[in-house]
Amino acid sequence: MSEANKNEKVYSRRDMLKTAGKTAVGVAAVSFIPSFLTGCDKKVELPSKEVLAYEYVEASEDAPTYPYPYQKLDVATAMERGYAGYYNKGGCCRGVVDAVIGELGDKAGYPWNQIPVDVFANGATGFGIGSLCGAIAGAATCIGFAIPPEDAPAVTAELFKWYTSTELPTYKPDVDVDSLVSPSVNCIDSVGQFMEVSGYGMKDPERKARCAGLTADAAGKVVELINKYYNL
Structure with a gap:
């Protein structure tokens, strides 16, 4: 192998994107651009298949049946816990998720108690970008665990229809905030409308009470x- 080939830098996909991004927006000049961005004929050594190969451990056969066995929950308790x-x-x-899956984990045990509630932390504020309301996303997840896949979409559609046709919140144990019908299932529309009507900001306790x-x-x-x- 020539000395030039030895010194050639092999870029990862992350490096490629960083370099391409800087070039596209003119953030900074780069001193080296990979050959596959410049159209050069230089070849880069790729790892052999042997390097990437590995063996799976023997698959477990004790997975719970799906959908998970459901038992009746109390609506008022779910609201309070939520x-x-x-x-x-x-x-x-x-x-x-804690109000439904967490409650089932506490009362019914396995397999519900195997689902870590903290997995759903990133659903807050519409997954951080104001997209699907985290409360509705959590509720749809519960439907997915409890109801067969052939029936879950219809139940989820009913959930979405309720969200965009009902003045919410109805549950106001601490603060009497405005109840409004959301124009969509997206957090940015739901919360945005509330803040516009009420005058409260994202960090205000009243806005938090509304979302709670x-x-x-x-x-x-x-x-x-x-x-x-x-039929429970």
Whole structure:
């Protein structure tokens, strides 16, 4: 191998994107651009298949049946736990999941107690970008665990329809905030409308109380829908 080949830098995909991004927006001049961006004929050594090969461990055969076995939950309890979960667990998505999956884990045990509630932390504030409301995302996740896949979409659609046709929140144990019908299932529209009407900001305790109440409402509604599906 020539000395030039030995010294050639092999770029990762991350390096490529960083370099391409800087070039595109003119953030900074780069001293070296990989050959596959310049159209040169230089070749880069790729790792052999042997380097990438590995063996799987023997698959476990003790996975729980799906959908997970559901037992009737109390709507009022779900709402209360969802409201508390918004503050104690952190955020609307975790609040709803804890109110349903967490409650089932406490009462019914396995396999519900194998689902870590903290997995759903990133659902808060519309997954950090104001997209799907975390409370609705958490509720839809509960539907996915409890209801067969051929029926889950219809139940989820009913959940979404409720969210965009009901003045929420209805659950206001501490602060009497404005109840409004959200124009969409997205956090940016739901929270944005509330802040515009009420005058409160994102960091205000009243805005947090509003989202905690909506978390409670979503937890209660999804329990109602799953109970109804199973005629409980």
